[in-house]
Amino acid sequence: MRQGFDNDKYIELQADNIRRRIAQFGGKLYLEFGGKLFDDYHASRVLPGFEPDVKFRMLRSLADDVEIVIAVNANHIEKAKVRGDLGITYDEDVLRLIDVFRSHGFLVGSVVLTQYAGQSAADAYRRRLEGLGITCRLHYPIAGYPHDIEHIVSDDGYGRNDYIETSRPLVVVTAPGPGSGKLATCLSQLYHEHRRGIRAGYAKYETFPVWNLPLNHPVNIAYEAATVDLDDANIIDPFHLEAYGETTVNYNRDVEAFPVLKAMMERIMGSSPYASPTDMGVNMVGFAISDDEACREASRMEIVRRYFAAADAFKRTGDGLEQVERLRSIMKKAGVDEDLSPARGAALDKERATGAPAGAMVLPDGRVVTGKTGDLLGAASALLMNALKAVTGTDDELTVIDDAAIEPICRLKTDHLNSANRRLHSDETLIALSITSATSPVASRVINGLERLRGCDAFFSVIISPTDIDLYRRLGINVCCEPKYERTGLYHR
The missing domain is CATH 3.10.630.10 (dip2346 domain like)
Structure with missing residues (x-):
């Protein structure tokens, strides 16, 4: 960066x-x-x-x-x-x-x-x-x-x-x-x-x-x-x-x-x-400060992140509308809007094209990668895997984690932990990747790309789970979510 x-x-x-x-x-x-x-x-x-x-x-x-x-x-x-x-x-x-x-x-x-x-x-x-x-x-x-x-x-x-x-x-x-x-x-x-x-x-x-x-x-x-x-x-x-x-x-x-x-x-x-x-x-x-323009650019992104964090909190709790409106004014003062990061447009386009919740990430070299919710991986997991493949030069079509390593975790979640969602969160995906890396040189190379994602910006078309947000933040990846839920209903976890 x-x-x-x-x-x-x-x-x-x-x-x-x-x-x-x-x-x-x-x-x-x-x-x-x-x-x-x-x-x-x-x-x-x-x-x-x-x-x-x-x-x-x-x-x-x-x-x-x-x-x-x-x-x-x-x-x-x-x-x-x-x-x-x-x-x-x-x-x-x-x-x-x-x-x-x-x-x-x-x-x-x-x-x-x-x-x-x-x-x-x-x-x-x-x-x-x-x-x-x-x-x-x-x-x-x-x-x-x-x-x-x-x-x-x-x-x-x-x-x-x-x-x-x-x-x-x-x-x-x-x-x-x-x-x-x-x-x-x-x-x-x-x-x-x-x-x-x-x-x-x-x-x-x-x-x-x-x-x-x-x-x-x-x-x-x-x-x-x-x-x-x-x-x-x-x-x-x-x-x-x-x-x-x-x-x-x-x-x-x-x-x-x-x-x-x-x-x-x-x-x-x-x-x-x-x-x-x-x-x-x-x-x-x-x-x-050694590069004023770099700090200006980074600060503008932070202002937009703060706006989405407040908008998400308002969506979840119904409280904080004044903060959302004030952050809109702050964005205007800084000369930015919700579309500052190209990741937002890419994530929303991916969702429109596939009909599934999606995410996008801006890599250190400026490339934007995307990922969507599938049968085995949630949007956060799919995006993380695609980003790791991209920064390590791994073929995007290559299967890094075999389904045989993912399926037992899915069964554990639904059959024994009473989870309604069998898809892997990003932390569970990394565990599966880590286990696979013991016998797969490709998986080993991919997981070693984690440090190269530090400081990247990710955007999701829906509010992702606290588990996924926490994992991304521990990896140093900045996260924004569109203030909407994946499904309709009154109760969300």
Whole structure:
């Protein structure tokens, strides 16, 4: 795939900028980490070449100076809030994050329960953490937050929160998801540090929107598409424009909150180190873009993907029409429509020609291959096999998996697992291909083409199963579906 981002340059620039910010505050910095620290697949899609774990790798270059604090909202624990991308609760994700950080040599100092008000589930979780040897601290709701500055920055406000003892110059405050209280945790710590005579500062690490790209650059518009459920909007930072005469991009919530945040820092530190929300950021991602047009092209595709994801969700649930309409407006702003990818037209044409659900995929060399639902394979399986044949130079007419290897799986599904659908999902197809590869050099060659499909775009004429969508995504293939079901009826699995 055409690359548009330089990871090595990004790591060097980003680590250097964070070091300078630590020095600016006399040797200690609380860094609020917005977005995903690793597995950032949105960034890798809109900035082709951006590796999903590059921010994590960048922090590893500072590992000896880094301490991790994980914030989680006690109300989210009480309500068993679930991460949509992983399907696990926030409290379980905290444990997952700790394991990941520790496995890479990071010090995880504490977990802080924010908005703690005696929730029973939070109490049980605190006991669980302490039983695991994990330090747990409590931060409380503050009356009048965020506007009553005098009360917030006082012994009855931040002063009531537990002080989190830290030992490293860079304290990264992260969380399992939004609304976890990362900013409040950072400001509470600043209050306690300054009361103790310890110099410390605050900065924010948020990848999007990219502050030094134009407001209507497709990369920034793609961020609006990604956060359509939050009703975020990219805007020009008026504080930065007034202070420096320089046009930069931020998003509405940070701009709206800045006067209050600035007033808090003035009360804590005596004066605010920042004249604008842009000043607070340490993001250097815009300087590591190596091919602007490649990033523009990739971002336009991501905007369309977000539209189809919302349209599919609306079809499934009947909820989210406003998001669909807003994404239509975002597509219009970006100058794209539903037919941006040639895969859509190819899939719909294939369905019209055959009368069967179909899919199409754009290969790295620009060729478009198709596949349709048959007697033994679903559309996702057929497309995957045809794409693998194409990228490995295997004759399209050649049978790679013998029916004798497929039929037993079909019988198992219907005769013993009570499935009404005997056709193989894409994961079952890969298992059959893998078994065949033990004795077939052709199958072995075909299955080794999987990595070459990473980053490709696939489109289906119907909503395919969650099993197939999950398999494609694990392979790094981007999936869109026409917002319609394969069959009529009220209940769909």
